Amino acid sequence: xxxxxxxxxxxxxxxxxxVAARLRAAGLPVRAASRGGEHTFDWADGRTWDSALEGVRAxxxxxxxxxxxxxPFVERAVRHGVRRLVLAxxxxxxxPDYANDPGGVRDALLxxxxxxxxxxxxxxxxxxGWFAQNFSEGFFAEAVAAGELRLPGGDGAVSFVxxxxxxxxxxxxxxxxxxxGQIYELSGPEALTLAEAVAAxxxxxxxxxxYVPLSVEDFVAEQVxxxxxxxxxxxxxxxxxxLRNGTDAxxxxxxxxALGREPRTFAEFARSxxxxxxxxx
Ligand SMILES: NC(=O)c1ccc[n+]([C@@H]2O[C@H](COP(=O)([O-])OP(=O)(O)OC[C@H]3O[C@@H](n4cnc5c(N)ncnc54)[C@H](OP(=O)(O)O)[C@@H]3O)[C@@H](O)[C@H]2O)c1
Numbered sequence: 103x104x105x106x107x108x109x110x111x112x113x114x115x116x117x118x119x120x121v122a123a124r125l126r127a128a129g130l131p132v133r134a135a136s137r138g139g140e141h142t143f144d145w146a147d148g149r150t151w152d153s154a155l156e157g158v159r160a161x162x163x164x165x166x167x168x169x170x171x172x173x174p175f176v177e178r179a180v181r182h183g184v185r186r187l188v189l190a191x192x193x194x195x196x197x198p199d200y201a202n203d204p205g206g207v208r209d210a211l212l213x214x215x216x217x218x219x220x221x222x223x224x225x226x227x228x229x230x231g232w233f234a235q236n237f238s239e240g241f242f243a244e245a246v247a248a249g250e251l252r253l254p255g256g257d258g259a260v261s262f263v264x265x266x267x268x269x270x271x272x273x274x275x276x277x278x279x280x281x282x283g284q285i286y287e288l289s290g291p292e293a294l295t296l297a298e299a300v301a302a303x304x305x306x307x308x309x310x311x312x313y314v315p316l317s318v319e320d321f322v323a324e325q326v327x328x329x330x331x332x333x334x335x336x337x338x339x340x341x342x343x344x345l346r347n348g349t350d351a352x353x354x355x356x357x358x359x360a361l362g363r364e365p366r367t368f369a370e371f372a373r374s375x376x377x378x379x380x381x382x383x
Pocket of ligand 1: 116137139145190230231233
């Protein structure tokens with residue numbers, strides 16, 4: 103059984119790529135799946151599901167926000183004899199006041215969590231807060247690299263979590279005993295405002311990077327002027343609401359519970375990313 107591969111979906115993304123790398127570093131066979139990755143897999147195309155699940159012993163599920171593919175995929179996984187599932191979810195999904203959610207992301211994630219819990223398989227749910235890697239690989243990366251991050255983030259603070267810690271927790275849940283039935287809420291060790299986070303990146307990268315707080319109206323107007331459709335710009339402003347209002351400032355203990363150690367600080371994330379060539383001009 104230990105020779106059977108572990109399926110990693112979202113394997114080209116921020117958490118999945120690190121999960122796959124850590125499993126491989128441990129000498130474990132990995133099926134790295136996504137639309138454009140090593141093993142072709144598309145949540146929206148059920149014809150790709152069986153080859154992803156064939157012979158797999160455990161799977162990390164990174165879903166596409168607002169979709170409902172996890173429940174039927176879990177049923178398929180049961181039929182394939184998969185024994186263990188780890189689901190990527192998100193902090194705040196059990197709080198109806200967490201954020202505006204016109205896209206139904208929250209309800210879809212709750213349904214995915216329920217599907218995994220009801221599967222009869224061993225399951226673990228990872229609920230990370232905002233990733234530190236949003237500054238280096240995600241939403242904010244381009245602006246940060248260009249030296250100015252203009253967002254409607256106010257001066258709310260967020261306990262950004264390093265995707266390396268997320269991946270370490272997911273790998274532990276995929277490979278070790280003792281994590282079944284656990285929901286791990288994951289954050290960094292402290293909350294930082296966007297200004298503080300950008301200052302830490304400036305220090306690590308050795309060049310000036312600024313955060314410019316915008317009102318939601320100004321942000322949407324700027325995005326529209328750059329050719330982004332207004333509903334998309336407004337949707338992005340909604341996504342940033344927990345950041346503005348400090349809903350994501352609290353610190354969670356999932357890294358400590360799963361790994362028995364403290365999470366990495368934002369400064370550590372910034373230093374290691376800069377040392378690896380991130381944010382270089
Ligand atoms: N970013 C954050 O701060 C944050 C915080 C909390 C929770 N989350 C949650 O974490 C999840 C995203 O995780 P992530 O940041 O690790 O991923 P990510 O970096 O956004 O990457 C998404 C991955 O999904 C794959 N993908 C996209 N569409 C697909 C499709 N139709 N079929 C199969 N694969 C598809 C992509 O690869 P291909 O393009 O090759 O298919 C990629 O590997 C989301 O559910 C998000 O809500 C994110």
